[in-house]
Amino acid sequence: MSAGNIVPRGRRPKRLTPERVGLHAFLIICALFFLTPLYVMLVTSLKGMPEIRQGHLLALPSAPGLAAWGKAWFAACTGLSCNGIRVGFVNSLRILIPSVIVSIAIGAVTGYALSFWRSRGAVLLFGILIAVAFIPYQVFIYPLVRIFSHLGINNSVPGIVVIHTIFGLPTMTLIFRNHFAGLPEELFKAARVDGAGFWRIFGAIMLPMALPIIVVAVILQVTGIWNDFIFGLVFAGRENLPMTVQLNNIVNSTQGEREYNVEMAATLLTATVPLVVYFVSGRWFVRGIAAGGVKG
Amino acid sequence: MNDRSNVSLRGVEVAYGPIRVLDRLDLEVEQSEFLVLLGPSGCGKSTLLNAIAGLTEVDDGEIWIGDRNVTWLEPKDRGIAMVFQSYALYPRMNVRGNMSFGLKVARMPRADIERRVRTAAEILQITDLLDRRPAQLSGGQRQRVAIGRALVRDAGVFLFDEPLSNLDAQLRAELRVEIKRLHQRLGATMIYVTHDQIEALTLADRIAVMKDRKFQQIGTPQEVYLRPVNRFVATFVGSPAMNFLPGQIVVGSDGPAFHSPALNFSLATYPFASTPTDATQVELGIRPEHVVLAPDSANAREVCVEMTEPMGSDLLAWTRLGELPLSIRLPAETKLAPGERLPILLPEHRLSLFDAANGARL
Numbered sequence: 001m002s003a004g005n006i007v008p009r010g011r012r013p014k015r016l017t018p019e020r021v022g023l024h025a026f027l028i029i030c031a032l033f034f035l036t037p038l039y040v041m042l043v044t045s046l047k048g049m050p051e052i053r054q055g056h057l058l059a060l061p062s063a064p065g066l067a068a069w070g071k072a073w074f075a076a077c078t079g080l081s082c083n084g085i086r087v088g089f090v091n092s093l094r095i096l097i098p099s100v101i102v103s104i105a106i107g108a109v110t111g112y113a114l115s116f117w118r119s120r121g122a123v124l125l126f127g128i129l130i131a132v133a134f135i136p137y138q139v140f141i142y143p144l145v146r147i148f149s150h151l152g153i154n155n156s157v158p159g160i161v162v163i164h165t166i167f168g169l170p171t172m173t174l175i176f177r178n179h180f181a182g183l184p185e186e187l188f189k190a191a192r193v194d195g196a197g198f199w200r201i202f203g204a205i206m207l208p209m210a211l212p213i214i215v216v217a218v219i220l221q222v223t224g225i226w227n228d229f230i231f232g233l234v235f236a237g238r239e240n241l242p243m244t245v246q247l248n249n250i251v252n253s254t255q256g257e258r259e260y261n262v263e264m265a266a267t268l269l270t271a272t273v274p275l276v277v278y279f280v281s282g283r284w285f286v287r288g289i290a291a292g293g294v295k296g
Numbered sequence: 297m298n299d300r301s302n303v304s305l306r307g308v309e310v311a312y313g314p315i316r317v318l319d320r321l322d323l324e325v326e327q328s329e330f331l332v333l334l335g336p337s338g339c340g341k342s343t344l345l346n347a348i349a350g351l352t353e354v355d356d357g358e359i360w361i362g363d364r365n366v367t368w369l370e371p372k373d374r375g376i377a378m379v380f381q382s383y384a385l386y387p388r389m390n391v392r393g394n395m396s397f398g399l400k401v402a403r404m405p406r407a408d409i410e411r412r413v414r415t416a417a418e419i420l421q422i423t424d425l426l427d428r429r430p431a432q433l434s435g436g437q438r439q440r441v442a443i444g445r446a447l448v449r450d451a452g453v454f455l456f457d458e459p460l461s462n463l464d465a466q467l468r469a470e471l472r473v474e475i476k477r478l479h480q481r482l483g484a485t486m487i488y489v490t491h492d493q494i495e496a497l498t499l500a501d502r503i504a505v506m507k508d509r510k511f512q513q514i515g516t517p518q519e520v521y522l523r524p525v526n527r528f529v530a531t532f533v534g535s536p537a538m539n540f541l542p543g544q545i546v547v548g549s550d551g552p553a554f555h556s557p558a559l560n561f562s563l564a565t566y567p568f569a570s571t572p573t574d575a576t577q578v579e580l581g582i583r584p585e586h587v588v589l590a591p592d593s594a595n596a597r598e599v600c601v602e603m604t605e606p607m608g609s610d611l612l613a614w615t616r617l618g619e620l621p622l623s624i625r626l627p628a629e630t631k632l633a634p635g636e637r638l639p640i641l642l643p644e645h646r647l648s649l650f651d652a653a654n655g656a657r658l
Binding site for chain 1: 346349350351370371372376377378380381382384385386387388397398401402442445449457
């Protein structure tokens, strides 16, 4: 180091104070608390049933193998069909992709409309939207089932997509509205003087500026919709049950011997998508939580 | 190249809910005129500009541009172009994209767009910036691009909303000259909002001084500067502000006179707006540069120098006339020391008298 003008004064701060030791101990315990189940699941899924029956929960597998994973994916039984959890995986994708696209598209437009085109009652509408987000959604399920069966979209992929769109709307609207509200209003005015209308301003000016928030929205919606259980169970129909519901059927089946290794593998497979999303997008995800604010 | 338009406001009113922002404003802006709306923040000047642009709906009154009533037209149909304080460039488009966006929206043929963008870029000397993004530009360059975007619209009326406020002093002076040159070259009608009195004085054909949702005075920079209609205008325009000396009018046998403990003199030649009444409480206003040093005059009064501020081009002396503060602008080479006494005269034709009660010019 070259001699600078800044001369350190006072006691040199200690690297390891009792407070820091305590803090780290606490953090390590917390990490263990969450990591131990994951570890148990991972090692169990790699063991064979005879080894599991010995009951050494934390022991490493003596002969690790992917047999249970293969069975979980290709041949695990839910009810009478034994096609593995891949059926659910495909169903979940069929629900996830349109739901994410539609809910984000609509949320972006409503957020944009609410922040720039202040029509009469916009504030009230927004207030209602946010207030409704706090009502437990179990309340809506039965009426919605009746409405959907009346409309003929109950037990179908479009039905469940509509459900995810509706229930994603408050959060999506909120994060997009907050994002757009942070943009300078003069930008909007300039575009209006340039003659652009509602959709042109949205598509050409605002949406390109919303890329970061779109990433956040995708993360929120992918994890949220993938982890959904109750909507999938109620609205998707028998043919389209998502992976979470199938996992539940596998794990809770009362027939025959419980294959813990297969169940663990199936669970890990189901958790893969959100886990990958968390790991790949950690920074964005935290931002999403901050932006979402009300995601329950 | 423009169809030059006059702008006419007839009883324009804007209210946000119960809060009135503009109060029945009437204004005629001539063809090719450069009109500056000057006022402190919150006076409604930007709202008025937005109303002319069609970005704020008016609650009452009419706005005419040229021979059309545009009160209810969309901004794009009013024949206006606008430049904003924050530049408001589209961040995801390059300079060419920014300038051509409005023309693309209007479905102009590509060759015409290219030609217009090129012409505007040449006028503003931003041709070599055409492929850059706004983030890659300096503040001055951004505002040039924003002006270019307004230029390509080939509008009859240009609206500027404090376009130079975000720039540093040197760039501000530079672009100010450029805007004035542009006005001379295009001959378009320009309406320019600012709170900077220097910009107003240098650019305007006429200045409309606003305060509290109303016009205080509309006149040439000369008129506004030399004959402010009230105390507010006198204070707001000019730096340092006009000096004010409280006193009262005494109407005697040889005409009206000004009386105060420190100062008495005749106002026989002062152009009163109406016949002065005896014992009116007034404030006598005089600009710092209008105070005259008069070492030989018998009528001169003495002031005591408290402090001097050399401004480069001239020297500002802060003095006291009796108890009252009085600033005087003097030639830069004047040598003065604090405590020195100066003989001064207040030339009658340079004075402004304001009613102490309501601030109106007498």
